Amino acid sequence: MSAAEWRNAMNAGAGRLAMGKLLPQKQGQTTFSDPADRIGGKRGLSLFLHIGLRHVVVLAFLLAFPVYATPFLTFQIGAQSLALGLVALSLTFLAGYGGMVSLAQMTVAGIAGYSVAIFGAAGSSDAAISLGWPWWLAVAVAVVIATLCAAFIGWLSVRTEGIYTIMITLAVGVAFYYLCLQNYSVFNGFQGFQRVQAPTVLGINWREPLPFYYLALFWSLAGYFFIKYLLRAPFGIALQGIRDNPRRMNALGFHVTAHRIAAYAVAGVLAAIGGVLLVWYNGLITPNSAGTSWLINILIIAVLGGMRHPIGPFIGAVVFVLLQTFAIDLIDRERFNLVIGTVFLAIVLFSPDGLLGLWAALKSRFASGSKFPTPRGGSK
């Protein structure tokens, strides 16, 4: 039993005792079983196996979204959020569950994007660079290369902790940016590659908003459930153990370094798929696609959404994309960046766990609420 679970159980027990004095037993139990179910580590497994109502509602909404939304919302808000969310999910997995904050996740996505442009077909101004391989081969090679690079970045940075991991991954990211910017024989410098478009397969032009949305949705769901599964699998449990106490895990016989590198590689696959989606979404890739601002934007998305659950990065991405797109309509055109900054600041200030934390706090307030305020409400 972990320390958190122990604390939970103690709190729940104490609450129940206190409750028994005030209210009939039956009512007390229903009140408490609910939050404990959702938060408690052990019972989470059964929750995962059991598909709840909210899963169905969210899934139905996501599937039906393009029917109600305009192509613009489908493509620019929907698909872009999903692709960015997938890249941010890789960071949430590394940072939230592995304790390793890597700023290089967009770099991995950028490597995948560039690989698609270089191996596949792209219309750069001097198109001699692109090899013009069939799309499936280019995409497969891109994901493999990006995953290998992610593992390499992991290998470089896993022996460090905290701020040093951030520094090393930031350095790798900036180095890749300048490599792309200054190399002309492979990366085509500042101009990068234009017209990197999703292929037409099975008679469907995947560049169209609707097909592309479902493509992004498919891979985002795949990534989401894969991470959810992985977190309950021995690999994920061990990873969380390493996050909490690497020395103890080492003593238990786990190879901590190898485990962490493997986590980087797993995150690399997600970031690579996200990167392929992003390059198809933009239809182009330039060094700025993996520049410093994007490295940090991915961190913002992950923190904004919350790192406690794999759904966090997707929520963060939706908020991020909505703000980027519509902030200019809210306020004077010269000041709209102020809105974006203020919202980010407000979310992080009022809820260190991002929007997920805000949601949890609201839920526990409504669940236990004003009737009997307990210390538990605040701590979640």
Added chain:
Amino acid sequence: MKQRTFVRTLVGAAVLVAFSGAAYSQQVVKIGLLATLEGPFAAGGADGMRGAELAIKQKNGMAGGRKIELIKASSDAKPDVAVNATRKLVEQDKVDIMVGPLSGGEGIAVKDYSKTQPNITFINGSSGAQATTLVSPSTNFFRFNTEGAQWMVGLGKAALDRGYKRVMVIAEDYAFPYSQVQGFMSEYCRLGGKVPVKAWVPLGGKDYSSVIARIPNDVDALVVVLGGADAVNFLNQYEAAGGNKPMVGGSITVSQDILNYKGKRRDSLVGTIAGSPIADAYDAPDFKAFVADYQKNFPVSSGAYPSPSLFALVYYINMKAALDGLDAVKGDLSGGQAKYREALAKMTLKTPVGDVKLDANRQAIGSTFITEVVKDAQGNLFNKVLRRVDGIDQMLGIPKDQFKMGSRDEPNCP
């Protein structure tokens, strides 16, 4: 029974047509306006917006009998950001006509996007990459400004006339400066000038010391094609390094926003020759009226420049083209805007700097100025006109089959 339904339908249709006709003339035309309000060209982008607004103000917000509604968006000179902003204007805000973007790479990306929106007419902002209209042009993308290479025609001869026989090129590393350098070099090399070194620096670079160290002693002048903050940074660092070579400027190097910067090196800009589609001191009545109107609408106290910058002029020209086109078709944008586009393609646009016509790729054939920076009595710097060159097309006077687009290595005459 059947006949009665038919009559009813007919009457219904007639009423509908009458109503839609009436509604049609009152309908507003939405025009999207995209410029860079962030990043290295933020100041230029803001002035571009002023230029576009001025064109609308001059017509009291009406064109072709319809009210104009302007919806603005911003990018930061990155192509993906520009396409996202354009897509929002076109697909979410449902603009009828799109004006923008500002920089070269953005222009190519927006032109590629315009192919997916065949019912919207795209008019350039101030982007000046050659490829936009030379490589796979889009039938609904129009550019009423001359581009980067055209702006520099005539400058090669002017440099040789001053005795600059060998020059070094320092330019940003992307499409627009490639074009500018080609416009200069194609003439300069043909007349016997030599360019032993070309330094391509990243856009938004902060440190130019390595470039300054590479300047050979035996060159007579530097051809500096940098814009905005980059030009100011380079000028400061070149001054700090003790540099004293005369300069030949790109079109946005000596634009009004650079001449207004407050550094010491500012004075050494005096005497710099440049090729530019705008010249502050051009004394044609049309241009004077334009400058006066700009100054009246945007006083310096509101953050505007004492005299409109290149971006203001070019955005003004393109927005004016959009509005004149609407006038020509009396606001009729029906049929996928086919009539409107035909009017645009055939139009001879009157601009403050002379008449502009479009070629087969919907690219402007127009004039450029050879200018020199001089200081006026109040100590303000401005561009004096040395010469005006007319009727420049995109081939720069090179036969079409020999023409190659400007790049890092083209043209070349070490």
